[in-house]
Amino acid sequence: MSDVRVRIAPSPSGNLHVGTARTALFNFLYAKKTGGKFILRIEDTDAERTSQAYIDNIFDSLKALGLNWDEGPDVGGEYGPYTQSERFDIYPKYVQKLLDDGFAYECFCTPEELEAEKEEATKNKKPYVYSKRCENLTDEQKEQFRKEGRKPAIRFSIKKAQEAFYDNPVIHFTDMVKGDLHQDTSLIGDFVIMKSNGSPTYNFAVVIDDMLMKISHIIRGEDHISNTFKQILIYKALGAEVPEFGHLGMILAPDRSKLSKRHGATAVSEFVEKGYLTDALLNFVALLGWAPADGVEIRTVDEIAKDFNIHELSASNSIFEYDKLNWMNSQYIKKLSTEDLKERLKPFLTKYDLSELNDEQYTRMINATREPLTILSDITDAVPYFFGEDVEIDEEAQTKVLDTDTAQDVLKTFVDMAEDWEWTEENLHQKLEDFRTMYKEKGVKAKVTMWAIRAAVTGRTCGADMVQILMVIGKDKTMKRAKKAIK
């Protein structure tokens, strides 16, 4: 078996999409599993839509996901350059070869003429297939067009290629995930491989690049299936070895439409900004189409790679549901060390003055509030009461708790007694327990007792463990807030 070489070839017309990330992951896994190479190629032939910011975003996102490439624009490699726009000078040679071998021809049709053909086809409810009117132009006719100032595009002759390599116009290939796939080539129009401005089209450039980069397996979205037939014909016409193909189902939004901006985040970087961990995102996206044999869903890329088999991927589309991603993210957050979490949470705490807390207090706050975090940004609204002298009392805490006679009584007693308490974790734990017991004997439920203190000190009816809160806030602030809540 020849060396496995797979690639991810994003087009920098946007930030790295989660769908692209999943495709990259499956390629990466395949390379890892087979000991092959994973290559990154930037397909920026459409200068109009390309921007450096997007290229940077693609690099950064892929790196953040840990999908490191063996060859690519930045790291180089034997078969560079790995940026398509830097490869423009190598395509004409292959166009010429196709021209010489009769697999391609010049087309002088104007956009208007092409448009008219298309309209005619739709009017007659016929599928549009290029008329091939330029396939057998005489030299005189070509000369005439050139005199008119027309510049030719180069089209690939589907029929010539088909007849040269297949007995039947219906051609087949075996897809690694979908199995036998077929297409009637007579329905494929002679597509342009080189635009009149001299730049190659996608279908041509990919083949040349994949061929020259010795890509052995092409794993990509199923939206490329129709391209695959065209590309196979080009490989054949060029006398090149046709790689293996594997087409993945698409990722759809919950409404079954294409995952787009209106559904929320679509780019990996957007998920990160929202507080998703790249490991969780990658793990989640791996499960869209792949299932672990042992049922253990939370696993690292290495663990996935061990059991990964491209032939076991699901052939169908899958829907991107936040519920499971959220759950997975919370699981990954739980596994983070305190030190790690402390750092990762800082970007989401910028609205607070962290200098109010020393390291011990900050650590304590994080440990006390980390449990319910689904995404890192949840921390923002979970900790306001740890900062500032006073707290904002929310409505529920005020009316349902602080306004009650019981709460007022509890607070008065608390203020009296706590004045003498030694402010250590162990002691507070004991004192509060005794406090609850005392009230329980008066017929006040433990949680009602605690609610009063919590409402006064945090302004809320729920939150982190009270002992931890008191430890972080300190005795002075606690007493101050408690007194303030007493009417």
Added chain:
RNA sequence: GCUCCCAUCGUCUAGAGGCCUAGGACACUUCCCUUUCACGGAGGCGACGGCGAUUCGAAUUCGCCUGGGAGUACCA
């Protein structure tokens, strides 16, 4: 319109003729734990799109229908 792909709980999936009164995970829900929220633990709800065919036997094979998705550019 035409072509191609796909089709198991709401979602992600296991299942490659009898092991399936269809398994797991998320979500939802009940209970337990508990100073609140949560976490955790134990349960529950919940699916083979329809119709034919093959077979002693079909979620698993075949056909048709239906539904969903994709492609149909001198975009990638």
